[in-house]
Every structure is written in structure tokens, then in C-alpha cells.
Amino acid sequence: MTYQNLLLEMHGKVALITLNRPQALNALSPELTAELSALLDALEADDSVAAVVITGSEKAFAAGADIKAMKDWSYMDVYKSDFITASWERLTTFRKPSIAAVAGYALGGGCELAMMCDFIIAADTAKFGQPEITIGTIPGAGGTQRLTRFIGKSKAMDMVLTGRMMDAQEAERCGLVSRLVPADRLIEEALAAAEKISQMSAPIAMMAKDAVNRAFETTLAEGIHFERRLFHSTFATEDQKEGMAAFVEKRKPSFRNR
Numbered sequence: 001m002t003y004q005n006l007l008l009e010m011h012g013k014v015a016l017i018t019l020n021r022p023q024a025l026n027a028l029s030p031e032l033t034a035e036l037s038a039l040l041d042a043l044e045a046d047d048s049v050a051a052v053v054i055t056g057s058e059k060a061f062a063a064g065a066d067i068k069a070m071k072d073w074s075y076m077d078v079y080k081s082d083f084i085t086a087s088w089e090r091l092t093t094f095r096k097p098s099i100a101a102v103a104g105y106a107l108g109g110g111c112e113l114a115m116m117c118d119f120i121i122a123a124d125t126a127k128f129g130q131p132e133i134t135i136g137t138i139p140g141a142g143g144t145q146r147l148t149r150f151i152g153k154s155k156a157m158d159m160v161l162t163g164r165m166m167d168a169q170e171a172e173r174c175g176l177v178s179r180l181v182p183a184d185r186l187i188e189e190a191l192a193a194a195e196k197i198s199q200m201s202a203p204i205a206m207m208a209k210d211a212v213n214r215a216f217e218t219t220l221a222e223g224i225h226f227e228r229r230l231f232h233s234t235f236a237t238e239d240q241k242e243g244m245a246a247f248v249e250k251r252k253p254s255f256r257n258r
């Protein structure tokens with residue numbers, strides 16, 4: 001498949017996806033999100049891919065949904081097509097580890113897309129926001145829910161009601177991003193993190209990701225029960241045997257993803 005709005009580069013077992021609509025600050029058009037969804041399907045099915053990094057340009061990770069495309073849509077258009085469509089949410093069902101590497105603007109759907117990744121590494125130039133209210137709408141790709149879980153009610157209300165932007169330092173302080181790096185090291189750092197993850201057992205990484213994600217969805221008791229059962233099931237894998245044997249034998253483990 002050829003992609004008009006995305007670039008794909010392989011770095012060993014890590015797929016680097018670059019959103020590529022520079023003329024519109026990577027605004028997330030229906031075509032772009034459909035391409036991203038199709039590409040994630042292909043990467044999920046490809047056993048040679050262990051992790052994914054999604055990035056944009058120096059100026060913008062993504063400036064949100066494509067306002068020019070959606071400005072004249074009617075209620076029936078968005079309701080019947082169920083916009084935000086499944087293609088936007090494909091990242092939330094992607095089972096391999098995903099990292100958003102954010103420089104510049106991550107606004108509206110751009111911020112929402114970054115929050116759908118497993119974690120966010122931000123350049124010191126990054127700016128996050130949910131400015132939908134300034135154009136007469138509200139976040140529609142999970143912003144009110146995910147941002148609130150990341151940064152708490154008070155700050156989420158501030159962001160969503162004023163539409164203000166948060167700089168990278170504030171985003172790190174309040175837990176929206178996991179790491180802050182100089183802009184010229186963003187891709188290197190994100191690829192290094194993904195490469196480190198790709199050395200782990202792939203099924204164990206999936207279980208770890210499933211367990212952390214469950215914390216978003218359930219009570220503490222249910223989440224701990226879920227974690228415990230997954231933890232137990234790691235003992236049914238060859239990779240748990242290999243990992244612990246390697247520790248005892250003072251060598252590097254050689255995981256076989258079994």
C-alpha cells in the first residue's frame with residue numbers, strides 16, 4: 001500500500017511512522033487517519049515489527065482534526081458516520097508498544113492521538129492543548145476522558161474550558177509526558193526507548209501493556225486481580241524461564257517470544 005500522508009521507516013524492529021501533511025500542520029484528515037489505521041493493521045500482522053514510534057514535524061505533531069474538511073459537516077454526517085470513526089481509535093487496540101514522539105503543536109485530535117499511544121516523549125518545543133472550545137466544539141476523540149485521567153480534573157477542566165496550550169515543561173510536571181528531551185534528540189531518544197522495549201519478550205510486553213491499560217478501565221481491586229492473573233500466566237511462557245535463568249546465570253536473556 002502507498003501512503004500519501006504518512007512516511008514509514010524501519011529501524012531494526014522499530015517502525016517509525018511520520019505524519020506527513022506539513023502544509024496543514026499534520027491536521028488529521030479522514031484520509032490520514034484511514035491510512036494510519038491500515039498501516040497499524042499491517043504492522044500488527046508483521047512479526048518482524050516489535051514496536052512503533054509515531055511522530056510529526058518540528059513544528060507540529062498534529063494540529064488536530066482537519067477543520068477545513070469538517071467545518072460544513074451536518075449533525076447527520078457526523079452521527080451516521082460515527083465520527084470520530086474507528087480509524088482514529090485503531091491505536092487504542094494496537095497490541096504492540098507505541099510511543100508518541102511529540103515536537104511542536106499537539107492540539108485537539110493531535111493531543112488525543114498522542115494520548116492513545118502507550119507513552120509520550122516530548123521535545124522541549126512541544127505544546128499540548130484541547131482548543132476545540134475556541135472553534136465551537138469539544139474534544140471528540142477521548143480528550144475529555146484521557147486528559148482527565150492523565151492530569152486530573154482541575155488541570156483538564158482548565159485546558160478544555162480555556163483552550164489554552166500547555167508547554168512541554170508543564171506537560172512533564174503534570175504527568176502527560178513521560179520524558180522531556182531537547183528537540184534535536186527527540187527521534188533518537190524515542191527510537192532508543194522503542195529499541196529497548198523491542199529487546200523484551202513481545203508477548204510479555206503485550207501483557208504488561210494490557211495490565212497498565214486496565215488501570216484506565218476498572219477498579220483497583222479488579223485491576224489488581226487482572227494483573228495477578230497475567231503475572232501468573234507469564235510462568236507459562238518460555239520467556240519467563242529464559243529471563244530468570246539468564247539472570248541467575250549472569251548472562252543476557254535470549255527471548256524467543258514464546
Ligand SMILES: CC(C)(O)CC(=O)SCCNC(=O)CCNC(=O)[C@H](O)C(C)(C)COP(=O)(O)OP(=O)(O)OC[C@H]1O[C@@H](n2cnc3c(N)ncnc32)[C@H](O)[C@@H]1OP(=O)(O)O
Binds near residue numbers: 063064105139
Ligand atoms: C478531533 C476533535 C474531535 O477533538 C476535534 C479537533 O481536533 S478540532 C481541531 C483542534 N485544533 C485546533 O483548533 C488548532 C488549529 N490550528 C491553529 O490554531 C494554528 O494553526 C496553530 C496555533 C496550530 C499554528 O498557527 P500558525 O503557526 O499561525 O499556523 P497557521 O497559519 O494557522 O497554519 C498553517 C496551515 O495549517 C492549516 N491548519 C492548521 N491547523 C489546522 C487544522 N486543525 N485543520 C486544518 N488546517 C489546519 C492552516 O489553515 C494553515 O493553512 P492555510 O490556511 O495557510 O492554507
